[in-house]
Amino acid sequence: SQSAPLAPYTIIQPQHAGFTQPRRTNPRTITAEVFHPGCAGGTCPSTVSHRPTSNEHTATRECKGIGCKLPSRMRQKQKPCVGEECGTQARGDGRGGSSPVQVTDRAAQFLDELQDFGSDNGAFIQLTCDMKPSNEVPSEDALVLQLQLSKTQERLVDALKGQQNEVKELQRLLTEQQGALVSQQREILEQQRRMLEQMEQDRDECLEMSGLCGDQQKCSNTPGFRCQGMTMRDAASGLCGHGYFFNSDMEECQACSDCDGEPVASPCSFVTDTVCLGPAAAASEALSLSWAGDLSLQGVKDRFLALAFPSMQLHIQGRGDAGLVLVENGYLVLREHGLVWLDGNLGLSHGCRSFIQVCLRLNDTDGSNGRDLSGVRVEQREQRSIQSVSISGVAEVAPGQKLSIFLRSASHHCNQSSEGLQLYDSSAAPLNLLWLSHDTGAVAMTAQAMVSAHYHTNYRPVFRTISTSDPYVMGLTHDGRGVRFAESGAVRFVFQQALYSMGQACISEGFQLVAYLNQNGTGMELFRVFKPGVHYRDTSISLSGTAKVSPGDAISFEILSPAQCNVRFFGDETGISLLSLFWVPAAITSSLSASVANTGLPSGAVRNKPLFFRQTTPQVSQIGLLGKGSSDQRRDFIFKESGTVSLALDLKLIHSCNLVKVTLLRRNDAEGLGQRHDTEGTRPVALAQQVDGQMPEGSEWASVSLRASFRVHNGTVVFFILDCVRGRVNQISHQTGSGVSIFWVAA
Incomplete structure (x- = not known):
């Protein structure tokens, strides 16, 4: 008869070195051994009767199969058989054989009785059954779900914050x-x-004033009046009349503006309206201020090419605060x-046969009564290289007065090519101005060197006073x-002298200008500068x-x-031999x-x-040399109080x-906060720059000078x-x- 298949089970082999791989056995032999436990191998008879004892039968009825391995409380209790069913269960298939369930139970019981399967060294059967309610979520899944929800919530919060920021920016x-x-x-x-x-206040000038445009029929009434066919040349000749100027945009004559008691920066002219200064609150309470600007050849190069510039004005452009200028x-x-002190640093190249002259000029509000504050001559060079020009001047000023810088040519024989005149484009402002209030008690003075008709080698100039704001303090x-x-303080001075020289020794050795301080009859050298000779x-x-x-x-x-050098020194009204000074009391x-x-x-x-x-x-409290090296080798100049520096x-x-x-670079600026800022990583700011070209041929030494004015605070370096x-x-040369x-000077 056919036997039912065995229930699935797992044989787990022990993991130790002494275990031997079990031999392979025919499944039919295993079945025979299960039905006939007394036989082994192929010697088992095909039919062997085995009747369990009463004890065995009782045990078998109490637990069958794999259930015997379970604890007693988990075993299923066998229901007693009643009636005819008992015979059916005993017979199994009705032919006295065992049913498939009984075969399975007997196999499991047999395996349990074997010594090898029951010991720790033998194999054993392990059944696992995970039973959990269908509605229970595993703890790991719950944690993952919770983390996902948390991240989603964070993203939602971030998105809301971003939207709020966008709304605020839009608002x-x-x-x-x-x-x-x-x-x-x-x-x-x-x-x-x-x-x-x-x-309502407009006048009909065409009716009130006859002959405005030469012919009454050509006059049209506007907010001012208009003459048909009127040109800028007509306006410059005064066709608009007194109290009117020609507005080139509207092409009409308009009444000049009234400043209503405010200072006048520029009065009304034939072609420009009145320019009012307005209040300058920034300068009204300060003791000193500074300003920086640019210089360019804007609008003058074409004129230079046409006329070889007997005189031309350099174009000033502002960089600093407009409250001062x-x-x-x-x-x-x-x-x-x-009082103002103006410095200019120019790199200039020209192709004129003789020198050209850089002039610093002060004009009154209406353009009249102008005078030169300084003048420097730029020599002719065959190499046509850039020459450094430093020009400085001082003046006592009033609102509305104008400062300008001009170039003048000694002759009209200049190279009219596009490279005839070049101005080096500096990375820093070439023009600097220092302004001092009268409340400082400062005094300004200018003096001109007397003209010498003779040639000299060493020369001590004699001066005559041009102007002074207080002759008691300085004279x-x-x-x-x-x-x-006459009083203690600090003085700033500049002296420039024009000269003409002859002799090869002039070129090789050059000139030196020395300033001396005379105290109690004793002269002490203050400064010395060098100039290549010509x-x-x-x-x-x-x-x-x-x-x-x-x-x-x-x-x-x-x-x-x-x-072996013969030198003649010049002097005239153009500032080429001028000494300029201002003095400030020692307290500030x-x-x-x-x-x-x-x-x-x-x-x-x-x-x-x-x-x-x-x-x-000697050491002073407001300025010091700062450096990591010795006191004889330091780089940084540090300012410890707010003020203006020249x-x-x-x-x-x-x-x-x-x-x-x-x-000249500024490395650190505390911006008036009274403390130093550590800005080693920041890029320094260029305050001023001077350039010079190739050395003059035959000269042993060259020279370059730089001058500047700027504001400082506590900690500026x-x-x-x-x-x-x-x-x-x-x-x-050291x-x-x-x-x-x-x-x-204090701020």
Whole structure:
């Protein structure tokens, strides 16, 4: 008869070294062994009767199959058989054989009785059954679901925040647009109001004044009046009449504006309206201020090509605060009473057969009564390289006066090509202005050197006073060779002298200008600058510096020339031989001087190398030299109080560079917060720059100077760098001719 298949079970082998792989046995043999436990292998008879004992039968009825392995509380209780079913269960298939369930139970019981399967070293059968309610979520899945919900919630919160920020930004933009719209509406209303007022006070000039346009039929009434066919040339000739100017945009004559008691920056002319200054609140309470601007050849190059410029004005463009000055048509219009010191740093190249002259000029409000504050001559060079020009001047000014810079040519024989005149485009503002209020008690003075008709080698100029705001504080000495001081303070000065020289020794050795401080009859050298010489040429030499003075002190000058060099010194009204000074009381000013250090000098292929200095004047509380090295080799100048600074740097050097650049940089600015900011990682700001071209042929030394004015705060740090383009720096003189002077005034 066929037997039913066995229930699935797993035989797990022990994991130890002494276990032997079980032999493979025919399944029929296993079946025989299950039905006949007393036999083994193929020796089992096909039919063997086995009757269990009463004890065995009882045990079999109590638990069958794999249930015997379960704990007693988990075993299923056998139901007693009743009636005919008992015989059926005993017979199984009705032929006295065992049913498939009984075969399965007997096999499991047999396996349990075997010693190998019951021991720890033998195999055993393991059944697992995971039973869990259908509605219960595993703990791991719950955790994952919770994390997903949390992340989703975070993303939702971030999205909401982003939307809120966008809404706020849109609200801000809407507010700005609304404000701009309201401002525009106000301007429109103001314009309409002015137009209505103009219409109610408008005069019919064509009826009231006969012959306005030459023929009454050509006159048309407007807010002013209009003449048919009127040109700018007609307007410049005064056709509009007194109190009117020609508006080129409207092509009509209009009445000049009234400043209603405010200062007038520029009066009404034939072709321009009145310019009113308005209140300048920023300057009204300050003791000192500074301003910086640009210079360009805008609008003058074409005129230069056509006329070879007997005179042309450089165009001034503003960079600084408009509260102190106003830039108009290339002029610098002053808005406050006070004293001004102006510095210019130009890199200039020209092709004229003789020198050209850079002039600093002051004009009155109407353009009349102009006078030159300074003048520097730029020599003719065959190499046509860039020459460094430093020009400075001082003046007592009033609102509405104008400052301008002009170029003048000594002859009309200039190269009219596009390269005839070039102005180097500096990375920093070439024009700087320092303004001092009269409340400082400062005094300004200018004096002109007397003309010498003879040739000299060494020369001590004699001066005559041009102007002074207080002759008691500053005046000339009895012999006119110096300026004496009656009170303690600090003085800033500049002296430029035009000269003409003959002799080859002039070229090789050059000239030196020396400033002396005379105290109690003893002369002490303050500064010395070097200028390359010329042969049968005109040039200029200039020196700017600062010094602390006491009552009775005096400052004088001397120009030194080579022994075999004949020099003639010039002087006229164009400022080419002018001494300019201003003095400030000691209570609100301070000064410091330093020479170039004799160690650590940049040489060779120099690119953006810092200059180091050694202080030569006593320590002051407002300015100091800051550095990591010794006291004789420091780079940074630090300012410890707010104020305005004017400084001058001069270098004497030997080089083969096509271009030499000296730049003043500001490394740190606390912006008036009274503390230093650590900004080592920030990029320094260029305050001023001066350039110079190739060394003059035959000259042993070259020179370059830089002058600038700027505001400082507590913690402001400045330093200088030197740059050589296409060449090398061979030597920098640290003994004479190279140094810096700094003048500080309280804000």
